[in-house]
Amino acid sequence: MCSDISHYTIQQNDKYGRYLVASRDLDAGELIFCDTPFAVGPKPDTPPLCLGCYVPVDNTLCSRCGWPICSVECESSSQHVAECAVFATAKVRFQPVDDWTTCAPQLDCITPLRVLLAKEKDPHRWQYELEPMETHTEARQKKQTWSADQVNVVNFLVDHCKLGNKFDKELVQKVCGILEVNSVEVPSHGGFSIRAIYPRLAITAHSCVPNIVHTVLSNDYRVQVRAAIPIKSGENLYLCYTYALSPTLVRREFLVESKFFYCDCHRCADPTELNTHLSTLKCSKCDDGVILPTNPLENEAMWMCSDKNCGFKTSSAAIRKMLAVVQAETEQLDALEPGPAAIEQREATIKKYKSVFHPRHSILLSLKHSLAQLYGRVEEYNIDELPDVLLERKVEICRLVLKTLDVITPGETRMRGMMLYELHAPLMFLARNEYGAGLITSDQLKEKLQEPIKCLADSARILQREDPHSPEGITGQIAQQSMEQLIASLESL
Ligand SMILES: [Zn+2]
Ligand SMILES: [Zn+2]
Ligand SMILES: [Zn+2]
Ligand SMILES: [Zn+2]
Structure with a gap:
């Protein structure tokens, strides 16, 4: 499965030590190398x-x-x-x-x-x-x-x-x-x-906006490393060593503690995290201001309201403490069995912190990421019994998560494959409900089903690279079958 032609060279500098550089242009999804664990x-x-x-x-x-x-x-x-x-x-x-x-x-x-x-x-x-x-x-x-x-x-x-x-x-x-x-x-x-x-995977440099992905195969723990996005010859290969959806404070602390370096990538250096607002808080002292770090690369730098007339300031220590408290609260939700309460308590927590965090803040986004997977899959919230308003809620949160992934883990990643799979179902049911209510013609229905078909096609392509026995690999196979069934059903319309 792995070609012998090398797609990368090993280089060395003071910043990264040894690191990998693409030695030819790579397509999204292309296999760069395999590595056997030592x-x-x-x-x-x-x-x-x-x-x-x-x-x-x-x-x-x-x-x-x-x-x-x-x-x-x-x-x-x-x-x-x-x-x-x-x-x-x-x-x-x-x-x-x-x-x-x-x-x-x-x-x-x-x-x-x-x-x-x-x-x-x-x-x-x-x-x-x-x-x-x-x-x-x-x-x-x-x-x-x-x-x-x-x-x-x-x-x-x-x-x-x-x-x-x-x-x-x-x-x-x-x-x-x-x-x-x-x-x-x-x-x-x-x-x-x-x-x-993995000797070769280990020398890949880190970035909080990675351009490669890795998949571990369960039979022998071999790892496959692929390009997530098109990579030009001469560009560095970057892996993300930490959880990509975490906010900058948490990522940088983890990297210092466990990998012994201060990340200064372009995402860490930007107070808005490249406009994803994963770290952004709402200001409680004015109407429209948001609170951002004055210098995200300086751990102790003040956080300040963006509204010049407001001028509200707080310490990074206060922010860190508040994050830890809310984090502990949301982690308790992870212990809930998948069921109606898992949905309802998450929605209640999102509501509770609505005025504290930006809607795309890491904490709210992680809750929404879980909700995207719960709506349509648990008792009382099965996909075929969800009212349109909840189908639309599922669409909204899938799109919100995908919008953030576009920026922080661009390209063909597991998380994107899984989110696209989640997005196809409510889109499909909404279109069918509209048709069933006589609101659209069969041609309009066909037109509307093109997006869920595209979601399934992309999801199947990405996830079928995963180990076939992993949850992602299994979802990839289901996405492929669902896509074929949906296309066949269009022909009989
Ligand atoms: Zn055993
Ligand atoms: Zn023994
Ligand atoms: Zn970084
Ligand atoms: Zn303010």
Whole structure:
């Protein structure tokens, strides 16, 4: 599936270290490269999960080494065999825990150990692909995770598991740094989030407006990297290392904490986030003003009302605190089962904060993103029973989310594919309702159904690049079938 012709070159500068540059013009959706993980395993702070397939386990252990494993098949899976031998030889077993659903720091050593074992197996790949990776050792030493890693990973593997004759402590700590700085979160077969380290993906530079997308395939965790938009030869390839819908304050804080750099991309530098208003607040002291950071690249800079006559000012600390409070409130909504309450409570929260946030602020937009997926899919709100006013609400929020995606993650992304799929249904039902009520002719109906057909075609094209067993991949197949059915139904009109 991956061509041998290279679509990129590796370059180096002071700002990014090593980074990738397109070496020819690329089309939207074009495959740029595939990458095989050097190692895959649990991320820090996860509850006990099977070391073969990563489903959560409850007191089921490997018969050979005594570490969490769900089944006989997983005991001898390729993921687990090498470390199984290490633990069995050293007679180091997983220590029983009281609660199998809370974080088990014992598992923190697994992925570093897998990197070390992979290094032994493939020293060449280690030397050329992993060894040169950024570790930000000085910055990491100041963080709590450094001492936690020293105990849970470095001392545990070297002293307790008696690996000192193979790996010294400095090397193990370096591996922890390589993983912390360069690994990415990936979905596992069990739907559980784990981490993997991809040498080439890791050297892609970051931007909060990325131009590439990546897809992880579930059978072997290979990653495919594609152009999201047309990219010209000579342009940098940019991946987004953080959640793209977050506001600038939250994104930059995450990037400093976990990736050790201050992002100064053109989106971060713009107080309005390129007119998406993901960070914008409404002013409570005047009618039309909005509150924006005076300098978004300066964490402590004041926030100020845009209306010169108003002049209201507040500190970034106050903004951060307010965001954290509302964020905690909206996160509670994520715990709700999909059902009528999940819709109604989100709508109520949007109403409650209407006068605080810009309608496209990150917090309101995330709520709307969830609503776009709930309307038409839950009890009492099934798509064929939604009144026109709620079909129109679903259309409105899908379009609002898509308008923001156009700017911050332009091109052919999973999120766009999913939103286009959501948009097709209410458009289709609205058109049919109008026709059913005798308000439009069959020719006008055909005309109106062109947009949902286009939504389905774009959604199918984007999502069929995803793993066929992932929710996105499955939606892609459904979009394709729905499009074919809709086109066929037009012919019989
Ligand atoms: Zn398993
Ligand atoms: Zn084992
Ligand atoms: Zn940025
Ligand atoms: Zn004001």
